[in-house]
Every structure is written in structure tokens, then in C-alpha cells.
Amino acid sequence: MDIGLSGCESETSTVRARLEPMMDGRRRWRYRSVREDAPRVKPPPVPDPPAVLVTGGAGYVAGPLLSRLIDRGLRVIVLDNLIQGHTDTLPPEVELWTASAGDQGVLEEILGRGDVSAVFHFAGDSSVEASVKDPVTTYRHNVAEGLRLIETVARDHAHVPFILSSTAAVYGAASSAAIPEDAPVTPQSPYGETKRVLEAALRWVGEARGLRWAALRYFNAAGAEGPLRERHQPETHLIPNLLNAARSGSAVTVFGTDYPTADGTAVRDYVHISDLADGHLLALDHLGRAGPSGAFNLGSGRGHSVQEVVHAVSEVTGRVLRVTPGPRRPGDPPALVADIRRARALLGYEPRHSDITTIIETAWQAMSL
Numbered sequence: 001m002d003i004g005l006s007g008c009e010s011e012t013s014t015v016r017a018r019l020e021p022m023m024d025g026r027r028r029w030r031y032r033s034v035r036e037d038a039p040r041v042k043p044p045p046v047p048d049p050p051a052v053l054v055t056g057g058a059g060y061v062a063g064p065l066l067s068r069l070i071d072r073g074l075r076v077i078v079l080d081n082l083i084q085g086h087t088d089t090l091p092p093e094v095e096l097w098t099a100s101a102g103d104q105g106v107l108e109e110i111l112g113r114g115d116v117s118a119v120f121h122f123a124g125d126s127s128v129e130a131s132v133k134d135p136v137t138t139y140r141h142n143v144a145e146g147l148r149l150i151e152t153v154a155r156d157h158a159h160v161p162f163i164l165s166s167t168a169a170v171y172g173a174a175s176s177a178a179i180p181e182d183a184p185v186t187p188q189s190p191y192g193e194t195k196r197v198l199e200a201a202l203r204w205v206g207e208a209r210g211l212r213w214a215a216l217r218y219f220n221a222a223g224a225e226g227p228l229r230e231r232h233q234p235e236t237h238l239i240p241n242l243l244n245a246a247r248s249g250s251a252v253t254v255f256g257t258d259y260p261t262a263d264g265t266a267v268r269d270y271v272h273i274s275d276l277a278d279g280h281l282l283a284l285d286h287l288g289r290a291g292p293s294g295a296f297n298l299g300s301g302r303g304h305s306v307q308e309v310v311h312a313v314s315e316v317t318g319r320v321l322r323v324t325p326g327p328r329r330p331g332d333p334p335a336l337v338a339d340i341r342r343a344r345a346l347l348g349y350e351p352r353h354s355d356i357t358t359i360i361e362t363a364w365q366a367m368s369l
């Protein structure tokens with residue numbers, strides 16, 4: 001593309017600046033001087049790299065995946081209504097569409113270009129507490145919008161693999177033993193139920209239309225990668241709330257001290273967002289080599305009680321935390337720990353950053369960036 005920058009004359013030719021695509025597969029351009037009298041050999045057209053659609057890409061868990069996709073030479077399209085997301089940490093290469101994940105017109109425009117090679121569906125409400133208080137809103141955002149996305153993909157783009165952000169909340173009241181994917185799916189909250197519905201829709205659409213899909217059941221996403229950290233409004237997750245309390249000196253409530261666990265507080269499996277991002281790439285590769293569709297637990301495979309996490313936060317931050325006991329929150333089961341053997345065997349998933357100290361250290365450091 002000749003952009004007609006002012007040229008400079010030489011004795012034999014005019015030298016002009018021209019914008020040309022770089023050959024490294026990225027969507028960047030460089031200026032190049034060209035001699036007007038040089039023979040005009042038309043370079044072969046550089047095809048656009050394949051694109052990936054990431055709904056909810058401005059959110060916490062999606063963040064570390066974006067740079068990994070860009071590093072693979074993929075063009076990343078983020079579709080996010082920015083209800084929760086943050087644009088200040090989006091890589092500059094990302095193409096951002098500010099709209100809801102179920103906006104059919106926008107979806108048809110993005111998918112209609114024909115170059116989207118995968119869909120990652122992160123967008124949605126993720127608060128158990130909010131879903132208990134206002135189930136209809138969570139259903140509307142997660143189920144209604146999610147189904148419109150699935151419908152649009154399945155109708156004309158069923159060859160495009162679909163990767164859903166699902167959750168351990170689909171398991172409901174599990175035992176304290178590590179939970180495999182074939183454990184009963186009996187969600188205890190509207191939030192968990194909305195993800196169960198989307199998983200089931202993907203399964204049936206897979207059977208009807210051949211859609212390849214993976215539902216990645218994250219356990220408790222935690223930690224930070226560089227500046228990418230948890231910034232939900234309101235924040236309901238334990239680790240950022242403890243770190244905020246450590247910084248401000250305010251008290252923090254522990255919800256439930258009478259659970260049937262070793263110390264009475266709820267046990268959760270905390271998984272670092274870097275491990276989750278790697279898990280997404282592994283799922284994409286798995287579907288790309290025609291591996292079986294299905295649900296995969298992504299966790300650390302280890303459980304920590306709330307009390308243990310409080311202790312670990314005190315150790316890392318060197319601050320004394322003021323903790324007050326509170327009642328259990330509705331929809332919160334006593335223990336959720338992942339059995340990650342299926343993800344290990346089929347995807348090659350291996351959590352490398354998910355020890356609780358690394359999680360807390362990275363999250364604490366990110367707060368001061």
C-alpha cells in the first residue's frame with residue numbers, strides 16, 4: 001500500500017515511503033523506502049493469519065491466554081461488553097469488539113469473514129453469590145447469550161472448535177476426595193447450573209452438527225501473570241480479598257467455619273491463571289488433532305482450606321490479618337478439589353505454577369505494579 005508520504009528527489013529517481021506488511025505472520029506494518037523507477041514487482045499477497053474469537057477476553061482468566069495466542073501467530077478478536085473487563089491490559093494487537101457475546105449481528109460479522117479458527121467462550125457472570133440473589137440475570141447472561149453464540153457457531157461454522165469456560169461449581173456437593181469428570185453433576189447454585197446447561201448444549205450440538213468442543217472446568221482461578229490480576233467488582237474471591245485486607249488492615253470475613261473439613265473452613269483447589277492459559281492451548285491442540293470432545297477439570301489437584309490460605313497470605317505478605325468468622329454462603333459446598341488425571345492423560349496438562357505460595361506471591365506483586 002503506497003501511502004504517498006512526501007518523497008525526496010534524487011538524480012535518477014523518486015524515493016517514497018511505502019507501508020508493507022511484515023512477514024512474521026503478525027498484523028503489523030513497516031515503512032519501506034522504494035525507488036519510483038525500480039521495476040514494480042508485485043509481491044505475492046500476504047494472507048491474514050487465522051483468527052480466534054475470545055469472548056470475555058478483557059476479563060481475568062482470559063488475560064494470559066491472549067498473548068499466548070498472539071505468540072502463535074494468531075489474530076485475536078476479543079468480544080467483550082466490558083461489564084467487568086479491563087482494556088488497559090489488552091495487548092495492542094487485539095481487535096476489540098465491545099458487544100455482548102450473544103449479539104447475533106456482531107457474531108455474524110466476525111464469523112462471516114470465514115477466518116475464525118477457534119472460539120474461546122469466557123464471557124459470563126462468574127459470581128455464585130450474585131447468581132443466588134438474582135438467578136434470572138445469571139441465566140440471561142450465561143445461558144441465553146451463550147446459547148446464541150453456540151447457535152451461531154453451530155449453524156454455519158460447526159468446523160470451528162469451541163472451548164467453554166466451565167466451572168467446578170457444576171459438581172455441587174462433592175465429597176472431600178478429588179472429583180473426576182464423571183462425578184455426578186448436581187450444581188448447588190444457579191451459576192453452576194448455567195454452566196451445566198451450556199455443557200449439555202455443546203454435547204448435543206456436537207452430536208447433531210459434529211462440533212468439536214471442550215468444557216474446561218476451572219477450579220478456583222487465582223494468582224497473577226505480570227500485571228494481569230483479579231479485579232472483579234465486587235470481588236468475592238478469597239485471595240484478592242485477603243490481599244486487600246493485608247494491605248489496608250481491614251477485617252475479612254471467613255464464610256463458614258462449621259464445614260465437615262479438618263479445620264471447619266471450606267476447602268478449595270486454587271489453580272494459577274498461567275496454568276489455565278496453558279490448559280486452553282492444550283485443549284485447542286487436542287481438538288485440532290481430533291481428540292474426543294468433553295469436559296476436563298483444570299485445577300492444581302490439591303486442596304487448601306480457607307484457614308490455610310489465610311496463613312499463607314500472612315506468610316507471604318508479612319502482615320497480620322484480622323479475620324472474623326461468618327455464616328456459610330448459600331451455594332458454597334464444603335470441598336472442591338480436582339482430579340486432573342483426565343486432563344493430564346488426554347491434553348498433556350500439568351500445573352506448574354499452582355502451588356499456593358506462588359499463587360499468592362504473584363498476586364501480591366501484581367497489586368503493586
Ligand SMILES: NC(=O)c1ccc[n+]([C@@H]2O[C@H](COP(=O)([O-])OP(=O)(O)OC[C@H]3O[C@@H](n4cnc5c(N)ncnc54)[C@H](O)[C@@H]3O)[C@@H](O)[C@H]2O)c1
Pocket residue numbers: 055056057058059060061062079080081082083084085086099100101102121122123124125126141145165166167168217218219220221222232
Ligand atoms: N475466576 C474463577 O475462579 C472462575 C472459576 C471457574 C470458572 N470461571 C469462568 O471463567 C470465565 C471468566 O471468569 P473471570 O474470573 O475471568 O471473570 P471476569 O468477570 O474477570 O471476566 C469475564 C469477562 O466477560 C465479560 N462479559 C461478561 N458477560 C459478558 C457478556 N454477556 N458478553 C460479553 N462479555 C461479557 C466481562 O466484561 C469480563 O471482561 C467465566 O465464564 C467464569 O464463569 C471463572
